Amino acid sequence: MLAPEQNWWRPMGRLEKTWLTLALVWCIFLTIMMPLWYYMGKQNVPTETYRTTAQQFGATVNEFVTKYQVGEETINGITLPVVAPPPGSDAYIRASAWQWYPILQLEKGKEYRLHLSSMDYNHGFSLQPVNINLQVLPGYDYVATITPTSSGDFTIVCNEYCFVGHHTMVGKIIVK
């Protein structure tokens, strides 16, 4: 707590030097790990993004639903269209307070370009139980290229606070 002597610039001890070296090596390793996974890993954070507006994105979603709708399902008392886009094509999910629209029906092992955008606030796309979490912002069309590797019913939870009805915002992806 009190000021040190004038000359405190002394060489480090052996243990300090060893620990500093170990810690530095670990930090360098942590740094390398991210680009390594970027080139070799199968799970990377999507970066593809386009500017959009609520009107524009909303119109695209409606078009998409009309084109590929295969049925209807009810979540928390609200009836939503079930939409099955062909593998390899663009799929859309619209976030708004407090709904994920529509329900998607995908095929296991096939790739889809999933577009996410918000009509109003920030929302959080949280796919459970596979546990993939992405931020959804208004004005941004965020494209995640996904390949489901498991089948069943998956729930989309909103995990970014979007005012008091936030917890009721639940959607669905079906994988066959």
Next chain:
Amino acid sequence: MATLAPTTPWVKDAKDDYRTCPVLTLKVDMHAERLIIANAVMAVVVLAIGGLAALLIALTRWQAVHLLDATWFYRLLTLHGIDMLIAWMVFFEMAGLHFGSTVLLNARHAAPKAAWLGFIMMTVGGLMANVVVLLDPKNTVAYTAYMPLKASPLFYLSYILFAVGALIAVITFFINIVVAKREKRFEGSLPLVSFGFMTAAILATYTLLQGAAAVVPAFLWSLNILPHFDPGIYRNFFWGFGHPAQQVNLAAMISIWYALAQITIGIRPVNEKFSRLAFVLYLFFINLGSAHHLLVDPGLSFAWKAVNTSYAMYLAVLGSMMHAFSIPAAMEVALRAKGFRKGLFGWLRNAPWKEPGFAAMVISIIIFGWVGGVTGVVIGTEQVNMLVHNTMRLPGHFHATVVSGTTTAFMGLTYYLIPLIFRKELKLKKWATWQPYIFGGGMLLLSLGMIVSGLQGVSRRNWDITFAGVVPGTIELSLAVFGIGSILAVIGGIMFVTIVLTSILTGPRLEASKLLLVSGDGNPVLESTKLTEHDMEAKQNQPKGAFVLVLAFLAWFAIYYFTNWWLLGRTWFIR
């Protein structure tokens, strides 16, 4: 030890207003003393309010109890964030800054009027934020207030008032240091503790400026003066404030670790250069941490995220890992020098576990590093963040850092500020002995409960997760652990507030004659002995035990890190 300034008058031809602290034999400017007291009292007040909110929201998230309705849950969640993460921390840090720039330097407060202005603005801003959140349902926007969630203009105004007040107080810190140096109140380098506070103050300056870049446009937008502000840019600036603000806490906390270790077992930093270098690393790299919150945001490239999230090359993490060795090592050397040399850990067995400052410091270091630090680095790994973003692992991480770490350290230091600055005898000493263990133990359970829930996908800031319809029974269990931990921690918090208030309000006025509080009498460990060069260099005093401890830490770090990559590798393919 550096020479202290001779007792010349502080201001020529002016009446001095100071006392001499009998323990530290330093001059204490009464202006500084009053400022420290005012800031510390406000800190405890907002801690009490935020703590009550904490109990209610925790009992709501504990699914089996589910106390509040949704509106009150989100409202108190907003309040809890503001009072704890901003007000409690910043008020206490201001007390620390006034202390570190005057008392520890044997110097006067050079700008008390400005410092009072800052304090008043912070108080008005802080209280206003509480009132507008409680009264206007529009302001239930969480403390992050992400645009385009629109709060009332008063909400943003309260943030601005608080931040400008804090900025003014931080500026008086720099003025004090310059004046003290010029008036030769101390010679040579700043003491390490003040050096750490200096790091905190520099971080605070640009943190607050970035906060202005987010909140001022939001304020103008809420008044309909500014038509549009990009929500992504808001997030970037908000976290330019929100994340480095936690690093201000970090720098202040580490300074306090050094201070507590010195107060309770009389350490000397093993190598001043090593410890100071670690602070400098924070200064240069920690501001990049804003990116930690944007890792799964649209519109940002991999390169931008990877460089920023890793603090250029984990160099700020390196700083923390250096302190993680430096402080235990200094403790070990000091205790070995006092004769506890048996085996690798004989010094630990004989450490003063009943002294609250020591217990608080050790708990703070362990939970901060082993839980908070490790989970933080893992969350900040670009790809792994996809598994974690906005799940309960997030609050699990930062409750381990800011609460178990920073708050426990602040509480520990308060026990010594009461005799030194408030000049009151500490009351309820037995309580004080237990308080760090109860609070720390509760917080540890709370953090682990949150982390394990988050691993199972439970999202944060969510009134009722059962809506999701994907709730396995194990989540009920981890949320119960979280709930029980929160109750324990709140008991620890109530004990702390009670001890402080009882001491301040009912304790007799007392000039402290020694630093130790609880277990000092007749205990050779705690009798303050000065460490000589010989003690520091002697072969049998080398910190071998601390070295083994950090190796174990590194092993745990690696295990947790790789487990997360393994979990990521099991999920859907995504790019």
